[in-house]
Amino acid sequence: MRAFISFIVASTFFALSPLALAEAGSDESTKTGTPPPPALSHSHTEAAGHATPANAADPAKFYMGAAHNMRDKRIPLGLSPEMKHHQLTNMRAHMAAIQSITGLLADKKFEKAAKVAHSQLGLTEEMKQMCGMFENEDFKQLGLAFHNSGNELGKALQTKNMKKSLRALNKTIGYCVQCHEKFRQ
Ligand code: HEC
DSSP, rough: OHHHHHHHHHHHHHHHHHHHHHHHHHHHHHHHHHHHHHHHHHHHHHHHHHHOOHHHHOEEEHHHHHHHHHHOOOOOOOOOOOHHHHHHHHHHHHHHHHHHHHHHTTTHHHHHHHEEEEEIOOOOOOHHHHHHSSOHHHHHHHHHHHHHHHHHHHHHHTTTOOHHHHHHHHHHHHHHHHHHHHEEO
């Protein structure tokens, strides 16, 4: 009898978890006005199906992990492992370029900063090639617009006008923000 009761309790827990998760997902989609894509709905059941006794012992932890995936509404690029690695390497170089440019700007070393902007963020042959490898057309266009803004940043820095330079830098960083909000690997 006791075993039977624990069975009922356990199965109620497992039966309720996917429901609770699905409900959290639909709340989110009402807020943003977009229904969750099919791939995400599928991951609800998958996450619930993979619930282990360890997860069950800490429902809060289990819930947070699953919710994190569900709420990631960014468009996946579906990259190969090589492309993923290559992209992230490039991204870290972009980050380093931004750091270098802000430091040089603080020291009013405009010429040096312009060189970094042109060579690291501008639309070089290498970057053109890299952007051309992506299948997602919107991503490709955003990447090219970003690198064009890198060229514009270089030009603004060459004027040695701090305000113009900061405005241009702000625009370039705006592309980083915009793309990261929209896409994931
Ligand atoms: C056209 C799109 C696009 C632009 C523009 C872009 N990124 Fe990214 N970046 C990505 C994507 C996609 C990822 C992978 C994110 C993910 O899968 O969660 C990424 C990841 C990163 C990462 C993580 C690297 C790692 O090793 O994990 C850093 C840092 C980064 N970007 C910095 C930048 C900076 C700085 C800029 C602007 C100067 C920038 N990115 C512009 C698309 C872009």
